[in-house]
Amino acid sequence: MSDTTSASILLIDDHPLLRKGVKQLIELDDELIVIAEASNAIEGIKAAKETEPDLILLDLNMPNINGIETLKMLRDEEVASRVIVFTVSDNEEDVVAALKAGADGYLLKDMEPEELLESLRQAALGKVVISDKLTTLLAQALQSGRSSNKSDISSLTPREKQIIKLIAGGLPNKLIARKLNITEGTVKVHVKHLLKKLRLRSRVEVAVWAVQEGLG
Amino acid sequence: MSDTTSASILLIDDHPLLRKGVKQLIELDDELIVIAEASNAIEGIKAAKETEPDLILLDLNMPNINGIETLKMLRDEEVASRVIVFTVSDNEEDVVAALKAGADGYLLKDMEPEELLESLRQAALGKVVISDKLTTLLAQALQSGRSSNKSDISSLTPREKQIIKLIAGGLPNKLIARKLNITEGTVKVHVKHLLKKLRLRSRVEVAVWAVQEGLG
DNA sequence: ACCAAAATACCCCTTTATGAGTACCTCTTT
DNA sequence: AAAGAGGTACTCATAAAGGGGTATTTTGGT
Numbered sequence: 417m418s419d420t421t422s423a424s425i426l427l428i429d430d431h432p433l434l435r436k437g438v439k440q441l442i443e444l445d446d447e448l449i450v451i452a453e454a455s456n457a458i459e460g461i462k463a464a465k466e467t468e469p470d471l472i473l474l475d476l477n478m479p480n481i482n483g484i485e486t487l488k489m490l491r492d493e494e495v496a497s498r499v500i501v502f503t504v505s506d507n508e509e510d511v512v513a514a515l516k517a518g519a520d521g522y523l524l525k526d527m528e529p530e531e532l533l534e535s536l537r538q539a540a541l542g543k544v545v546i547s548d549k550l551t552t553l554l555a556q557a558l559q560s561g562r563s564s565n566k567s568d569i570s571s572l573t574p575r576e577k578q579i580i581k582l583i584a585g586g587l588p589n590k591l592i593a594r595k596l597n598i599t600e601g602t603v604k605v606h607v608k609h610l611l612k613k614l615r616l617r618s619r620v621e622v623a624v625w626a627v628q629e630g631l632g
Numbered sequence: 633m634s635d636t637t638s639a640s641i642l643l644i645d646d647h648p649l650l651r652k653g654v655k656q657l658i659e660l661d662d663e664l665i666v667i668a669e670a671s672n673a674i675e676g677i678k679a680a681k682e683t684e685p686d687l688i689l690l691d692l693n694m695p696n697i698n699g700i701e702t703l704k705m706l707r708d709e710e711v712a713s714r715v716i717v718f719t720v721s722d723n724e725e726d727v728v729a730a731l732k733a734g735a736d737g738y739l740l741k742d743m744e745p746e747e748l749l750e751s752l753r754q755a756a757l758g759k760v761v762i763s764d765k766l767t768t769l770l771a772q773a774l775q776s777g778r779s780s781n782k783s784d785i786s787s788l789t790p791r792e793k794q795i796i797k798l799i800a801g802g803l804p805n806k807l808i809a810r811k812l813n814i815t816e817g818t819v820k821v822h823v824k825h826l827l828k829k830l831r832l833r834s835r836v837e838v839a840v841w842a843v844q845e846g847l848g
Numbered sequence: 849a850c851c852a853a854a855a856t857a858c859c860c861c862t863t864t865a866t867g868a869g870t871a872c873c874t875c876t877t878t
Numbered sequence: 879a880a881a882g883a884g885g886t887a888c889t890c891a892t893a894a895a896g897g898g899g900t901a902t903t904t905t906g907g908t
Contacts, residue, residue: 423810447810494897541811542803573854586837587758588894594639594663595757600894602856608897618864619895620839621802627843710867789884804864816864818886824867834894835865 423540424451426467426497428460428486429475434525438473438502438532445533448540457481457489464495470540474519476503476510484510487517500539511550518615521545569629576610577631579603583619584626639756640667642683642713644676644702645691650741654689654718654748661749664756673697673705680711686756690735692719692726700726703733712833716755727766734831737761785845792826793847795819799835800842 425448427435432455439450452467454460456478464472472490476483487499500521501514511522521539523532524547535545569577582592589607593600607619616622641664643651648671655666668683670676672694680688688706692699703715716737717730727738737755739748740763751761785793798808805823809816823835832838 496897542801542807575855583836584840585758586832586834586840588834588836590894591756591758598855599857601858604896605856605858607895611896616802618802618804620799620804620836623836623840624800624802624843627840712867791885806864814885815887817888820866821886823865827866 422447422449423470423536424449424467425471425473425536426451426460426463426469427453427473428455428457428463428478429453429473429502430455430478431475434475441529441533442536445537447537448533457486460486461489461493461495464490464497465493468495469497471536472497472499473502473536474499476501476505476514484513484517487514487519491518498539498542500536500545506547506549522550523547524549571613572610576606576613579606580610580622580626581631583607584623584631586623638663638665639686639752640665640683641687641689641752642667642676642679642685643669643689644671644673644679644694645669645689645718646671646694647691650691657745657749658752661753664749664752673702676702677705677709677711680706680713681709684711685713687752688713688715689718689752690715692717692721692730700729700733703730703735707734714755714758716752716761722763722765738766739763740765787829788826792822792829795822796826796838796842797847799823800839800847802839 422445425442427438427450429435429438435453435455439453442448442450451469452463454463457480460472460474472495474483474486478486481489483501483503487501490497490499498520499518500523501519502523502525503510504525505511506524514522521535521544523535523545527535527547535547539545572580578596579592582595587595589600589603593603596603607622611617611619611622614622614625616625638661641658643654643666645651645654651669651671655669658664658666667685668679670679673696676688676690688711690699690702694702697705699717699719703717706713706715714736715734716739717735718739718741719726720741721727722740730738737751737760739751739761743751743763751763755761788796794812795808798811803811805816805819809819812819823838827833827835827838830838830841832841
């Protein structure tokens with residue numbers, strides 16, 4: 417079984433030796449493969465756009481453009497890859513900033529190799545992975561501060577909220593269009609916009625989110 | 633606005649005069665169009681498979697094969713159209729039998745024309761439409777008897793339940809495949825089966841149902 | 849009158865999802 | 879041994895969804 421292709425990974429880190437080590441580690445795992453490397457933000461973004469990896473392992477401490485900025489630039493460039501921040505910093509501000517900027521994971525470089533591989537496998541499956549060491553820290557940050565990383569319904573237009581409820585009702589775009597008396601193409605535009613605003617990846621995620629949020 | 637195509641309707645009724653009247657009524661409405669007619673079950677099923685209408689208006693009292701049987705045959709033939717039973721019978725058994733057999737609506741022939749059109753428009757949008765007269769009757773039937781019309785999780789295999797939870801987690805088939813270490817094709821097979829068993833029309837409906845059911 | 853946001857509609861294209869069919873393998877039950 | 883259920887893996891096909899872009903119209907506020 418399993419001829420599913422393995423998850424492709426792009427490494428962005430300014431330390432060649434560390435890249436080499438991580439690459440060797442990763443390639444011990446059949447489910448993971450390093451398809452590109454970069455030593456700075458510019459190269460990294462270029463490589464990300466060219467190779468469209470499943471995952472991007474991103475260092476925070478890089479010269480010129482740091483990891484958070486790189487992350488934002490990747491998002492601006494509409495790179496669809498999941499971005500896992502991989503750094504030595506267990507500083508709360510860094511963690512929170514990375515997650516607020518849309519990181520899909522935050523792993524520390526002092527992890528056990530086997531744990532790192534497991535985390536990457538989980539990340540490739542869509543899970544947000546955070547080093548165990550950071551969970552307590554994160555919980556506190558969320559308690560004290562505003563959550564704010566949650567998808568925010570307030571940024572949505574009335575039409576978008578309306579369409580979310582219909583998606584949560586299970587309706588396909590065609591029926592939403594009929595119901596609202598607009599074309600399917602227009603519905604798609606609204607869906608596209610709301611997916612981006614909510615940082616969600618599909619209408620299924622929208623539906624689940626809406627139901628859990630008590631809409632619909 | 634609204635160049636969305638109108639909802640197509642197939643009429644199945646053994647009374648030519650009634651078909652004629654209904655057709656004339658329906659064609660007063662821009663959003664609805666009669667694309668085929670049939671005077672018995674066999675013709676009706678044939679027409680349904682050929683024209684794949686959005687809605688099928690189905691009479692219950694027909695010679696040889698009655699409406700309920702016709703409905704079951706339509707389901708067996710994998711006709712995707714929404715089937716609205718349209719009859720004079722306000723008998724509780726008929727209503728319950730029709731809905732248990734998978735009818736998407738149950739309308740009485742003595743409805744006001746304008747109400748009928750409105751009901752058909754709603755049905756085309758995916759709503760289950762029931763004549764107002766029947767709601768009380770239905771409520772009683774549901775209280776006394778078993779609900780049973782609800783999608784039943786007990787008919788699912790363990791693998792299917794597992795996949796439902798993953799769908800409710802927002803995962804696309806590809807990630808589900810990786811997580812379960814099977815091919816995407818196999819995931820699709822499971823999804824296909826579970827959609828049929830649960831009488832749902834898309835993975836979005838599955839996700840919503842699962843979340844509301846407390847799964848995932 | 850002007851501006852900006854929202855809504856509409858369309859183009860292009862790629863990726864996902866769904867539906868139907870066949871096939872093979874492994875268990876369990878009869 | 880035969881039959882059935884469940885799981886896996888294909889094929890081929892169509893439908894739906896998603897992401898990029900441009901452009902027009904509507905609407906509310908200054």
